[in-house]
Each structure stands twice: as C-alpha cells, then as structure tokens.
Amino acid sequence: MSDHLFYKLRSGKPVKFLNFLQKFIGLAIPDAYYRSRRKSMLEAARKRPDYEYLKQRVDYYMRITSPWTISMEDKLTRDRSWIHYTGALGDYRRKMFHTAYYFDQHDVTRWFPPRLRxxxxxxxxxxxxKEPTIVKSRLLSEDNMNSVVLKLDKLRHFMYVYDTKPFREKKDCAIFRGKIRQSRLRTAFLQRFFGHPMCDCGVVGRNEGCPEKWMTDKKTIREHLDYKFIIALEGNDVASNLKWVMSSNSLAVMTRPTCETWFMEGQLIPDYHYVEVKEDFSDFEDKLKYYIAYPEKAEEIIAHAHEYVSQFRDNKREELLQLMVMQRYFETSGQL
Incomplete structure (x- = not known):
C-alpha cells in the first residue's frame, strides 16, 4: 500500500483527489451563471481571429450537419467499459459512471438548459x-458520423510534460509500461520484444492472463523520459499516453491508429508526428536503429509533434470549442 501511494505521489501524473476536490468546489457556482453567458461566449467566438480554425475543429468533431430527432424515451445501457445514456442533461448523475466523466461532461453541459436531451x-x-451520441473516442472509419467527440477523461488523457533532456542524451532503447486490456497489439508486441536488448517492456497492474514473467513494476513519467523511444499502443481504444509522449523529447512509436479522441489522432502523419511501425512489428527494430543513427531526423519529428500538441494547450479555446460542438449538437437535433 505504501509503495502504491509513493508511486502515485511521484508518478508525474495529476493527483486525481486534488482535481476532484477542485471540481466539487466548482459545483457551488450555479449552472444558471454559465447558461446566462453562453450566447455572449458564442458571439465573441465569431469575432476571434482564429474563428475559421475553430469551425474546422468543430466540423471535425461533429460531422452531422442535417437535422435529426432524438428519442424521448429515457434509457441507460451498461457494459464493462462504457454506458449509453439517453435522457435530459439535468438527469445525468455522477454515480451512473466514473466520476471523471461526470465532471468532464458537466464542464460543458452546465452551459445549456437541463431540459435538453x-x-x-x-x-x-x-x-x-446507431444515433448521434457524445463519445470520448470513435473509430477512424467513413461511417463514424454518429460519434460526436468531446474532450472527456481529460485528467488521464490530456496531460503534457516539460522534458529538459535532449533526444541525443537519452538511452538507445524503447520503453513500454501498460496493461494488456485484451489488446491484440500489445500482446503481439510483448510476445515479440519482451526481453529484447533494445526494449524495456512489461505489464503493470493486475495480471490479466499474460505470462507471469511479463509482469513488472511501474515507472514514473520522468523515468520514461530517459528513453529515446516510448511505445504508444492502442488498448481498448486509443493509447492514453500518446499526448504526453508527443510533448516530450522522446519519439512516440506506434502502429497506425484505428480510433481517435479530441486529440484528432486521425490527423497525425506517420513518420512526421510519430514513428509508425507495422502491426506485426516486423520493421520495429529497423526503425529504432534508423533514428538512433540519424538523430536529426528524430528531432524533426519531435519538433512536428510539439507543434501539433501546441494547438490543445489553450484551455480557454478548448472550452470554447466544446461549447461550439454541443451548441451544434442541440441545434441539429432541433432543440435550440
């Protein structure tokens, strides 16, 4: 227990308790205060010099432009890793799903009348x-229109690092720490590279059916930054470490994404923003050796990754974008 607490205090990740405490205190501000400011916020957005950029982002997250009708029947379906709720904004409760998602959605929905569905x-x-739905992640496919992306599970997914160690001073090695989560990719990677001299990899948390030898201790984010390459492989959906890895001076190494979040993983360019490897990892070792031999090429990718990440660092703009996405969601459903 003490080791677990010690890791949490020095992991480099935000402290969930402190974040939740801040959010609970924020609930003391009446939602009516935010609702009274929504129209003026949206009007001010149209005068911003980056308004065209804002519209492009909104179009990306909310692909629906034609009218549709939402069901008037309240529903709640549960699964192991998600729920599907249909109902009024004001009827969604914290205990229905993880607290982090409750606070993240409330950051946006408090701007709108609670009667909206x-x-x-x-x-x-x-x-x-099957119907237009607010989600954290969506499949990268042509028919994903009903998946309307919002910035959810922010504390876990949207964190960045300040990395002072240059790429050339890091270990000529790749690191992976994570859970298997029934991931075909992660399992295939560990089967091939566990114990490899160019890899420091292992499974953390509970043993979910993997070989016992794969189980290992966690490493802090600061310890990850000692490595030139950080593996970012999809689990249930996206790789949650990708955002902070791309803000570091290490290279993110991953297969081409199949899912995306508010981070717009579908916009990432292989070998420009990250190092792409094949799904069978047959080119993994060659890719690492190439960027070790040509560090200037690695530094170019790191610079492009930093540039990409920078567009998500303006918290006020991020809040406004979410407001615009939800505004369009309620407008197209005929409720505003």
Missing part, C-alpha cells in the same frame, strides 16, 4: 452508435 456514451468506445 442527449445521447451520451462515456468510456472506452470502440464502436459507432
């Missing part, structure tokens, strides 16, 4: 809903 599917979503 929505389809909400928090959790690791690896399918496309």
């Amino acid at each position: 929505w389809n909400f599917c928090p959790g690791d979503v690896y399918f496309t809903p």
